[in-house]
Amino acid sequence: MSVISNAIPLVLSGPSGAGKSTLLKRLFAEYPDRFSFSVSHTTRKPRAGEEPGKAYHFTDRPTFEEMIRQNKFIEHASFSGNLYGTSIQAIEDVEKTGKRCILDIDSQGVRLVKASHLKPFYLFVTPPSYEELLPRLTGRGTETSEAIEARLAAAKKEIKYAKEPGVHDAFVVNDDVERAYEVFKNIALGESVEGDPMPNLELPED
């Protein structure tokens, strides 16, 4: 018996390089019918092969801005000159399918979700230490060194926010990925709400 129903969305956050995508990839591979991301809205143009309504709900800026005014978004943010957002409708669409909705967002998004009517489970994925992020991001090989610097600066903000008491319901420390996945999976499946103890996560001086 699950301790948490599928109707409670799972909000996943954590610094870039913590391993959120790694854990999610495993989860979707093992349970393809149990979980789903909500389809976000964006003002960016579709890329080749991106189906409207599947990858994103592609929206023009005036429509997006009108939706903001009408409080249709749980959270929204500007990124590289485009607007992105999660609508209430998109989350309800996932709920209707019986799957558990997963939101992978940053602390800015978490703050907005907290100000909304949504009552999700907040899970923070973290490396065992801040220092561990650099080798992981370098090892991933997807970013320039400038982009890695920017991600590390953003990671500090994520960690600082996560240290505020009561922000998250549970933590997963992605030390050994097999071990971390077991903890993550049990929370995602709603079988447990117990995560790992939060590590110290000392930050270097600015």
Ligand SMILES: Nc1ncnc2c1ncn2[C@@H]1O[C@H](COP(=O)(O)OP(=O)(O)OP(=O)(O)O)[C@@H](O)[C@H]1O
């Ligand atoms: N437990 C682990 N030990 C060592 N390396 C790991 C571990 N988990 C993931 N990694 C590696 O660390 C890198 C970052 O992981 P991942 O891309 O999943 O992070 P993320 O939290 O999704 O980052 P972003 O927010 O930037 O998308 C990847 O190269 C991944 O293979």
